[in-house]
Amino acid sequence: MGLNPYLFDIANIRNQCSWVHQKEPEKATEKAKELVKMSVARVRELTPLFMKEIPVNRDVVIMGGGITGLRCGIDLLMRGFKVRIIEKNDAAGGLVHDLSSIYPSFRPGKEVIDELVEEFTKRNGEIITSAELVDVTGYVGNFEVKLNVKGSEREFLVGAIVLATGSQLYNPGERFGYGRFPNVITNMELEKRIRANDIKDVQSVVFVQCVGSRGDDGNPGCSRYCCQAAIKEAIHLREQGIDVTILNRGVRVYSKGAERMYRKARELGVLFLPYEGEPEITGTGRAEQITVPSADLDAEISIPVDLIILSVGMVPAEDSLRLSELFKVPRGPDKFFLERHSKFGPVETTVEGVFLCGCCQFPQDIGDSISQASAVASKVAALLSRDKITLAPITSAVDEVYCRGCGRCAEVCEFHAIEIIEKEKGIYVAQVNEALCKGCGTCVAACPTGAIDLKHFMSEQIKAQLEALFG
Amino acid sequence: MVRSKKTTKPSHKNFEPKIVAFCCNWCSYPAADGAGVSRLQYPTNIRIVRVMCGGRVTPGFVLKAFELGADGVLVATCHFEDCHYMFGARRAADVHKITEKLAEMIGIEKERLKLDWISSAEATKFAKVATEFTEMVRKLGPSPIKKVATNNRNKIREGIE
Numbered sequence: 001m002g003l004n005p006y007l008f009d010i011a012n013i014r015n016q017c018s019w020v021h022q023k024e025p026e027k028a029t030e031k032a033k034e035l036v037k038m039s040v041a042r043v044r045e046l047t048p049l050f051m052k053e054i055p056v057n058r059d060v061v062i063m064g065g066g067i068t069g070l071r072c073g074i075d076l077l078m079r080g081f082k083v084r085i086i087e088k089n090d091a092a093g094g095l096v097h098d099l100s101s102i103y104p105s106f107r108p109g110k111e112v113i114d115e116l117v118e119e120f121t122k123r124n125g126e127i128i129t130s131a132e133l134v135d136v137t138g139y140v141g142n143f144e145v146k147l148n149v150k151g152s153e154r155e156f157l158v159g160a161i162v163l164a165t166g167s168q169l170y171n172p173g174e175r176f177g178y179g180r181f182p183n184v185i186t187n188m189e190l191e192k193r194i195r196a197n198d199i200k201d202v203q204s205v206v207f208v209q210c211v212g213s214r215g216d217d218g219n220p221g222c223s224r225y226c227c228q229a230a231i232k233e234a235i236h237l238r239e240q241g242i243d244v245t246i247l248n249r250g251v252r253v254y255s256k257g258a259e260r261m262y263r264k265a266r267e268l269g270v271l272f273l274p275y276e277g278e279p280e281i282t283g284t285g286r287a288e289q290i291t292v293p294s295a296d297l298d299a300e301i302s303i304p305v306d307l308i309i310l311s312v313g314m315v316p317a318e319d320s321l322r323l324s325e326l327f328k329v330p331r332g333p334d335k336f337f338l339e340r341h342s343k344f345g346p347v348e349t350t351v352e353g354v355f356l357c358g359c360c361q362f363p364q365d366i367g368d369s370i371s372q373a374s375a376v377a378s379k380v381a382a383l384l385s386r387d388k389i390t391l392a393p394i395t396s397a398v399d400e401v402y403c404r405g406c407g408r409c410a411e412v413c414e415f416h417a418i419e420i421i422e423k424e425k426g427i428y429v430a431q432v433n434e435a436l437c438k439g440c441g442t443c444v445a446a447c448p449t450g451a452i453d454l455k456h457f458m459s460e461q462i463k464a465q466l467e468a469l470f471g
Numbered sequence: 472m473v474r475s476k477k478t479t480k481p482s483h484k485n486f487e488p489k490i491v492a493f494c495c496n497w498c499s500y501p502a503a504d505g506a507g508v509s510r511l512q513y514p515t516n517i518r519i520v521r522v523m524c525g526g527r528v529t530p531g532f533v534l535k536a537f538e539l540g541a542d543g544v545l546v547a548t549c550h551f552e553d554c555h556y557m558f559g560a561r562r563a564a565d566v567h568k569i570t571e572k573l574a575e576m577i578g579i580e581k582e583r584l585k586l587d588w589i590s591s592a593e594a595t596k597f598a599k600v601a602t603e604f605t606e607m608v609r610k611l612g613p614s615p616i617k618k619v620a621t622n623n624r625n626k627i628r629e630g631i632e
C-alpha cells in the first residue's frame with residue numbers, strides 16, 4: 001500500500017551539491033535547482049514496478065569438504081536442511097586433516113576432522129567425494145548442479161550454494177634450496193613429519209616466515225596463519241630439546257590465545273630474528289647453514305641448521321578462475337573470491353544465493369574460518385526458510401516488435417539472463433529471465449535497434465533528465 | 472615572423488562549462504556521496520545522472536547530452552576488478568571507445584569525453600576527477616556542437632512558428 005517505491009526519486013542536493021560547493025552558494029543554488037528539475041522530469045517518466053515471487057528449493061550444496069565446509073554443513077543440517085558436500089579428493093578434511101595438532105587446542109587435525117565427518121554423516125548429510133563440478137545453471141532458490149563423480153554424471157537442484165574450496169599453499173619452486181636440499185621442507189611437510197614422528201637427528205631448526213606472502217612472490221597480503229602455526233610447531237620441537245629460530249618479518253599473533261602461545265615459545269627459548277631480503281642457504285648435498293641480513297643489526301647472521309622450514313603463504317586455488325566463471329562470482333585483485341562487501345556483506349557474493357567461507361575468500365586460520373562457516377549457515381537459513389523469494393523488479397525488458405533476435409544482448413550478458421527464442425516459426429526474439437537479470441543494463445547499450453530497455457532506467461527517463469537540464 | 476595578435480586563442484576564463492556525469496549506482500555515485508560527507512570541494516559544473524552500471528551508458532546518451540548543450544561528458548564506473556556486475560565496467564570501456572569515434576565524427580574533441588574508474592571508497596578521487604575534468608573542459612571552451620545544435624533547434628522552432 002502507499003506510493004509505489006519505484007515512483008520515487010531523490011534529487012541529491014545535499015551530498016552532491018550543498019556539501020561539495022560550500023564556498024559558492026549562488027552557483028550551488030543554481031545547480032540545486034537544475035538537479036531538482038532533472039529529478040522531476042525523471043519522476044514524470046517513471047512507472048510503478050512490482051516485486052515478483054519465485055519458489056525456492058530448500059536443499060544446499062557446499063563446494064569443498066575442508067573444516068569450513070564441514071562446519072557449515074553441520075550447522076545447516078542442525079537447522080533441518082538437506083546438505084550435500086562436493087569434495088574433489090577421495091576424502092573430506094582439507095588441510096586440517098594432515099595437521100599434527102591445531103592451536104589453540106593442540107588436538108590432532110585428523111581427530112577433529114573425523115569428529116566433524118561423523119557428526120555430518122550422522123545427521124544425514126551426504127559427502128560426494130572424487131567429484132568434479134561440471135556445470136551450474138539457474139539462479140537463487142533454483143540452481144541446477146551437474147557433477148562428474150568418478151566418470152558418471154550426477155545432477156540435482158539446490159536453493160543455495162556455499163563456496164568453501166579453501167586455498168592452495170604457495171609452491172617455493174627452487175627458491176631457498178627447496179627441492180635441491182632434502183632438509184629444506186615446507187611447514188605442511190613438517191606437519192606430516194611430526195605426525196609420523198619422523199624428526200630424527202635434528203639439533204637446529206630454522207623457520208623462514210613469509211615465504212610467498214606479504215609482497216614476496218605469491219600472496220600480496222599476510223597469510224594470517226603462518227606465524228601462529230610456526231610458533232605452534234616450534235613449541236613442539238623445542239619441547240624435544242631442539243634449537244629453534246624463527247626468521248620473521250614481524251611476528252603477527254592476533255588470534256585468541258596466540259599471544260600466550262608466543263610468550264610460551266619465548267620462555268622455552270625459541271629465538272625470533274627479524275630478517276630482511278632473501279636468506280642464503282649453503283651446504284653440500286644438504287642445507288648446512290642459513291645466512292640472513294638482520295633487520296636490526298648492521299650485520300649478517302649465520303645459523304647452522306639441520307632442518308629448514310619454509311612457512312609458505314596461501315594462494316588462490318588453481319581452479320579458482322574456473323569456479324569463478326562457473327558461479328559468476330568475481331575474484332579480487334589478489335585473485336581470491338570476492339565478497340559482496342568487505343564490511344556489510346562479508347560472506348555473501350554479488351550472486352544472490354552463492355556464499356563464501358574459509359580460505360577461498362582469504363587466508364585465515366581455523367577459528368576465523370569456522371566463524372565464517374557458521375555465519376554462512378545463518379545467511380543460507382535466512383534465505384531458504386522462506387517458501388518464496390522476491391525478485392527486485394529492475395530488470396531488462398524486450399520490446400518484441402523492435403527485436404530482430406540478433407543476440408548481441410545475450411552475448412554481452414555475463415549473467416546468462418538473456419536467451420534468443422524462436423517465438424514463431426522463423427521469428428527470433430530475445431527473452432529476459434528476470435530471476436537471473438541483475439539489472440545492470442549493459443544489454444541496452446549493446447542493442448542495435450533499441451528493442452531492449454532497463455526498467456527504472458529507461459532511455460526515455462534518462463533523456464528526460466538531460467532535456468530538463470538543458471531545456 | 473610576427474604573429475598577429477588576433478590569432479591568439481580567446482580566453483575562456485569566465486566560461487562555465489556544463490558537464491554531465493553518468494555515475495554507476497555502486498561505485499562512482501556513492502563516491503560522489505562520500506565526497507559530500509567529507510566536504511570535499513569541487514567546481515559546481517557537474518550534474519550527475521545515476522545509472523545502475525556504466526555499461527548501460529549508450530553512445531546515444533552521451534551524444535544526446537552533447538546535442539542538448541553539454542560541454543563535456545564523464546562516465547564513471549567501478550574498477551574492473553570490483554565491478555558490481557563483474558564485467559559492466561569493461562563493457563563501459565568497450566562502449567566508450569565506440570562513443571569516442573562517433574563523437575569525433577561529428578566534430579567533438581575526444582578530450583570532452585572522459586571515462587574513469589572510481590570505487591565507492593574513493594571520494595577523494597571523485598572530487599579530483601570532477602575538478603580536473605571541469606578545468607580541462609573549461610580550457611577547451613564551449614562545445615562546437617552546442618552552437619550548431621542550438622541553431623538547428625532555433626531554426627526548427629522558427630519553422631514551427
Ligand SMILES: Cc1cc2nc3c(=O)[nH]c(=O)nc-3n(C[C@H](O)[C@H](O)[C@H](O)COP(=O)(O)OP(=O)(O)OC[C@H]3O[C@@H](n4cnc5c(N)ncnc54)[C@H](O)[C@@H]3O)c2cc1C
Nearest residue numbers: 064066067068088094095102103165166358359364365366
Ligand atoms: C602448515 C599449516 C599449519 C596450520 N596450522 C593451523 C593451526 O594450528 N590452527 C589453525 O587454526 N589453523 C591452522 N592452519 C590453517 C588451516 O589449515 C586453515 O584455516 C583451514 O584449512 C581452512 O579450511 P578450509 O576448509 O577453508 O580450506 P581447506 O582446508 O583448504 O579445505 C578445502 C577443501 O575443499 C576441497 N576443494 C577445493 N577445490 C574444490 C573443488 N573445485 N571441488 C570440490 N572440492 C574442492 C579441497 O579438496 C579441500 O578438501 C594451518 C595451515 C597450514 C598450511
